[in-house]
Amino acid sequence: MSEIQLNELTKVELYELARKYRIKGRTEMGVEDLKKALLNIGQVEIESELFDLGEQNLKVGSSGSRPTSDFGNQIKKEVKEEVKVNKSVYFDGDPLPEWYGENKIVLMPKNAQWAYAYWEITEDKKNEIKNQLNGEGRPIIRVYDITLKEFNGENANSYFDIELPEDVSDWFIGDLSSTAAYVADIGFKTNSGEFVIAARSTSVKMASDSMSTNIDSDWMIVEEYFKKILARSSAGRLENGKWIGGMGASGAMRGSSEEMVSVLIKRLLKDKRIKKGKLLSQMEKELGEISMGMGSSSIGAGSLSVGSLSAGSLSVGSLSVGNINRGSIEKNKGQIEEEEGEIAKKDFWLKVGTELILYGATEPDANVTVMGEKIELNSDGTFSFRYALPNGHYELPVIAVSKDGDDTRQITPIVDRIEK
Amino acid sequence: MSKGYLSMILHAHLPYVRHPEYNDFLEEDWLYEAITETYIPLLNMFEKLTNDNIPWKITMTISGTLMNMLEDDLLKSRYTRHLNKMIEFTEKEVTRLSFQPEFLKVAKHNRDFFRQAKYYFEEKYNTNLLVGFKKFQDQGNLEIIPVTATHGFLPLTKDYEEAVNAQVEMAKIDYMRVFEKEPKGMWLAECAYYPGQDSFLAKHDIRYFLVDSHGILFGDPKPVYGIYSPIYTKNGVAAFGRDIESSEQVWSSEIGYPGDGLYREFHKDAAFDLAYDYVKPYLHEDGVRRNMGIKYYAITDKKADVKKVYDPEAAKNRAKDHANNFIENRERQVEYLSQYMKDRKPIVVSPYDAELYGHWWYEGPDFLEEVFRAAARSDIIGTITPFGYLQETPKNQVVSPAESSWGASGYYDVWMDTTNNHIYRHLHKGAERMIELANLYDNPNDLQKRALNQSARELMMAQTSCWPFIMFTGTMVGYAEKKIRDHLNRLFKLYFDLKENKVDEDWLKEIEYRDNIFPEMEYRVYRSDR
Numbered sequence: 039m040s041e042i043q044l045n046e047l048t049k050v051e052l053y054e055l056a057r058k059y060r061i062k063g064r065t066e067m068g069v070e071d072l073k074k075a076l077l078n079i080g081q082v083e084i085e086s087e088l089f090d091l092g093e094q095n096l097k098v099g100s101s102g103s104r105p106t107s108d109f110g111n112q113i114k115k116e117v118k119e120e121v122k123v124n125k126s127v128y129f130d131g132d133p134l135p136e137w138y139g140e141n142k143i144v145l146m147p148k149n150a151q152w153a154y155a156y157w158e159i160t161e162d163k164k165n166e167i168k169n170q171l172n173g174e175g176r177p178i179i180r181v182y183d184i185t186l187k188e189f190n191g192e193n194a195n196s197y198f199d200i201e202l203p204e205d206v207s208d209w210f211i212g213d214l215s216s217t218a219a220y221v222a223d224i225g226f227k228t229n230s231g232e233f234v235i236a237a238r239s240t241s242v243k244m245a246s247d248s249m250s251t252n253i254d255s256d257w258m259i260v261e262e263y264f265k266k267i268l269a270r271s272s273a274g275r276l277e278n279g280k281w282i283g284g285m286g287a288s289g290a291m292r293g294s295s296e297e298m299v300s301v302l303i304k305r306l307l308k309d310k311r312i313k314k315g316k317l318l319s320q321m322e323k324e325l326g327e328i329s330m331g332m333g334s335s336s337i338g339a340g341s342l343s344v345g346s347l348s349a350g351s352l353s354v355g356s357l358s359v360g361n362i363n364r365g366s367i368e369k370n371k372g373q374i375e376e377e378e379g380e381i382a383k384k385d386f387w388l389k390v391g392t393e394l395i396l397y398g399a400t401e402p403d404a405n406v407t408v409m410g411e412k413i414e415l416n417s418d419g420t421f422s423f424r425y426a427l428p429n430g431h432y433e434l435p436v437i438a439v440s441k442d443g444d445d446t447r448q449i450t451p452i453v454d455r456i457e458k
Numbered sequence: 459m460s461k462g463y464l465s466m467i468l469h470a471h472l473p474y475v476r477h478p479e480y481n482d483f484l485e486e487d488w489l490y491e492a493i494t495e496t497y498i499p500l501l502n503m504f505e506k507l508t509n510d511n512i513p514w515k516i517t518m519t520i521s522g523t524l525m526n527m528l529e530d531d532l533l534k535s536r537y538t539r540h541l542n543k544m545i546e547f548t549e550k551e552v553t554r555l556s557f558q559p560e561f562l563k564v565a566k567h568n569r570d571f572f573r574q575a576k577y578y579f580e581e582k583y584n585t586n587l588l589v590g591f592k593k594f595q596d597q598g599n600l601e602i603i604p605v606t607a608t609h610g611f612l613p614l615t616k617d618y619e620e621a622v623n624a625q626v627e628m629a630k631i632d633y634m635r636v637f638e639k640e641p642k643g644m645w646l647a648e649c650a651y652y653p654g655q656d657s658f659l660a661k662h663d664i665r666y667f668l669v670d671s672h673g674i675l676f677g678d679p680k681p682v683y684g685i686y687s688p689i690y691t692k693n694g695v696a697a698f699g700r701d702i703e704s705s706e707q708v709w710s711s712e713i714g715y716p717g718d719g720l721y722r723e724f725h726k727d728a729a730f731d732l733a734y735d736y737v738k739p740y741l742h743e744d745g746v747r748r749n750m751g752i753k754y755y756a757i758t759d760k761k762a763d764v765k766k767v768y769d770p771e772a773a774k775n776r777a778k779d780h781a782n783n784f785i786e787n788r789e790r791q792v793e794y795l796s797q798y799m800k801d802r803k804p805i806v807v808s809p810y811d812a813e814l815y816g817h818w819w820y821e822g823p824d825f826l827e828e829v830f831r832a833a834a835r836s837d838i839i840g841t842i843t844p845f846g847y848l849q850e851t852p853k854n855q856v857v858s859p860a861e862s863s864w865g866a867s868g869y870y871d872v873w874m875d876t877t878n879n880h881i882y883r884h885l886h887k888g889a890e891r892m893i894e895l896a897n898l899y900d901n902p903n904d905l906q907k908r909a910l911n912q913s914a915r916e917l918m919m920a921q922t923s924c925w926p927f928i929m930f931t932g933t934m935v936g937y938a939e940k941k942i943r944d945h946l947n948r949l950f951k952l953y954f955d956l957k958e959n960k961v962d963e964d965w966l967k968e969i970e971y972r973d974n975i976f977p978e979m980e981y982r983v984y985r986s987d988r
């Protein structure tokens with residue numbers, strides 16, 4: 039942490055950082071002491087901090103890069119690798135600053151109806167605005183529809199406000215119009231409607247979710263032909279002129295919504311420790327998030343609170359916002375109930391295998407065959423082989439011939455393997 | 459003369475995962491598996507087709523992150539170590555399965571597979587597979603295009619145009635370093651497009667890119683030939699749209715070929731079935747059982763618990779049947795389309811993740827090879843690269859492509875989600891600071907220049923779209939979070955050190971060693987006047 043960085047911060051922000059780094063005695067410290075303590079991070083031992091991912095150890099997880107790779111195997115327990123990482127000058131997993139000390143809002147596109155905004159307002163700016171509003175004023179986002187406009191702050195086609203809880207710094211904004219363009223302001227608004235801006239975003243153009251009606255073109259083709267080409271082009275992905283998506287090239291193998299739900303279910307089913315009732319309630323919880331995306335009970339028109347969504351937090355929930363169709367979710371739930379019976383039956387299990395180890399020794403320069411196949415001896419003349427041993431009768435002739443060919447020894451172990 | 463074209467495009471990419479600070483790093487396996495199961499089998503296939511005089515045209519992307527890993531000495535030596543262990547293990551398996559002929563056949567197949575990988579890697583290509591890919595590109599059958607430098611997801615960086623330009627320009631610089639020619643096209647990470655981003659391609663003479671079907675279909679004005687002909691953006695860059703019909707036949711886990719019962723079951727790995735003391739020496743240092751890539755079973759029936767033993771020959775024959783079926787379907791598709799496209803031949807563009815072939819779908823490379831053999835026999839369909847098509851059909855409709863990606867649901871949802879939205883304020887701050895630095899230094903001294911170039915590497919490594927993707931899928935999330943944090947923290951330290959004029963050379967040296975992507979990194983790609 040450099041001095042310049044720290045000088046940008048207010049006392050509240052410094053304290054917040056100190057809390058994050060668990061600096062002892064922080065409640066008693068003034069600005070300079072806080073800075074000094076923060077500057078010393080990295081050189082002094084502080085209370086244990088690993089990757090700060092909300093847990094003490096970093097999960098370096100299971101087997102592969104893709105969601106499909108760690109289920110379906112006969113994993114009897116969750117595979118978890120725990121790597122302890124020491125505080126390092128090279129930042130092994132250190133947290134990033136919570137804020138950067140500026141007044142800013144950024145609006146980003148998500149899909150044809152949803153956008154996402156994050157923002158930051160400094161304490162100074164907040165106080166300045168509160169003073170301006172005589173201590174009144176609650177945080178809102180004002181979203182302007184500026185489609186086909188050169189926006190100057192006054193000429194929006196329309197706008198709407200979203201009231202925010204005090205402590206959020208980002209928001210998903212829904213119910214937007216496909217192909218329309220928007221700008222968002224973050225600011226404070228009084229009960230009487232007075233609004234003061236803290237920051238304004240750049241514009242975002244929403245994605246199109248249907249065919250263009252514009253048929254201007256340097257060259258034309260007969261509309262009847264076009265329909266035939268179109269039917270082929272969309273291969274059933276267009277429904278009432280809307281893109282129903284659902285696959286994505288990466289879909290089937292990595293990350294289509296259907297696949298994700300099914301991966302999740304399989305993973306849950308594989309985890310034998312999850313017992314009957316618990317399984318369903320966990321599914322409910324995770325699938326519940328999916329419907330939250332659709333129902334949206336949060337404050338402000340069509341908006342979706344980030345906080346509430348991430349509370350239960352499993353990625354699948356969010357996948358769905360606006361896209362997964364309910365039919366398929368319910369189908370999956372049905373499947374679970376169906377497969378659940380099987381799990382209960384399979385809870386206890388036993389597997390037994392047998393292997394045979396054949397080993398021995400002779401002169402290091404002898405020629406040795408096992409079941410007729412020539413083998414390589416270790417340098418001291420020993421050998422050792424391991425065989426899977428299914429049911430059956432086995433004869434394993436081992437023949438050693440001395441280097442000069444004068445002497446031969448044969449030993450033939452005979453093994454019967456049966457099971458009862 | 460064919461009536462239309464099939465354009466197969468394989469997107470080869472892995473995030474930059476290289477950790478010299480650990481002796482044994484789990485995620486580096488992604489690269490080793492992809493080399494053995496996908497990249498070497500592809501090279502092998504190119505060679506067989508060439509030797510048999512089969513006409514074949516294929517397009518491959520190789521991302522900057524993958525390209526730099528394939529060239530890296532540390533990873534190369536670790537791959538050799540991995541391969542030797544696998545050969546030793548598969549040899550033991552051949553002995554162990556002596557009493558079980560069905561399994562023994564698979565064990566021998568596996569052993570030969572790894573031995574062949576070793577032969578290709580060490581002897582044939584002298585540990586640098588890029589030499590192989592370059593050779594086939596120079597011979598004219600393979601068209602390699604770069605990917606936005608570190609697979610950066612451009613639409614979510616739209617407010618920082620310099621950073622968008624840097625992803626495009628650095629990709630081109632690094633491509634030319636390795637392949638010694640100008641790239642014809644560029645793969646936008648995740649096929650993600652936001653209006654206006656084509657101007658950065660135009661600026662660097664990139665002639666084409668690819669989008670998902672609806673990127674063209676929802677374009678404005680309405681595209682006359684749908685996705686069966688490229689369109690030009692206003693900046694004169696061509697965009698090709700993904701054909702869903704052909705993609706689905708291969709990709710879909712439900713109706714796709716890879717789900718066939720004869721094919722090798724990906725999800726049943728011997729590492730979980732064998733005696734622990736026996737497999738332990740071949741696992742990672744922590745001794746946890748994980749997939750080793752040694753598999754004995756066929757998919758059989760997706761719902762069945764009891765799986766049949768895999769039969770490599772039967773699977774190979776099935777791949778041939780599927781390839782013939784695939785080409786028959788394309789013939790019908792092209793015949794149908796050509797009735798309505800009088801002034802040009804339709805082009806069916808089929809892009810896939812390269813790792814689908816071989817890694818996920820073990821028989822995928824056999825399938826591909828047979829696709830080209832079947833296409834060679836066809837009077838109706840030929841294979842072509844996008845640039846080849848543009849040369850033949852240079853006149854195209856002008857359409858503005860729609861905002862889209864090839865991710866689930868077709869927009870940006872996967873990368874802009876409640877699981878990963880928190881990273882963007884930091885990534886944006888990183889871009890902002892990098893741009894500020896690049897504009898600040900006209901004539902840096904050597905140390906400053908190194909610090910500036912390293913800052914650019916750190917930002918780019920943090921921008922890889924795989925990190926938010928991993929957060930979205932919910933596996934290995936800790937690692938993805940760590941990557942973004944480490945790279946941005948390193949960039950921020952360099953930013954403040956540069957501004958305070960106190961760059962710590964020893965520290966910088968260590969970071970240059972760890973995050974060594976793009977040897978010819980040029981921080982000026984971030985300048986606003988670029």
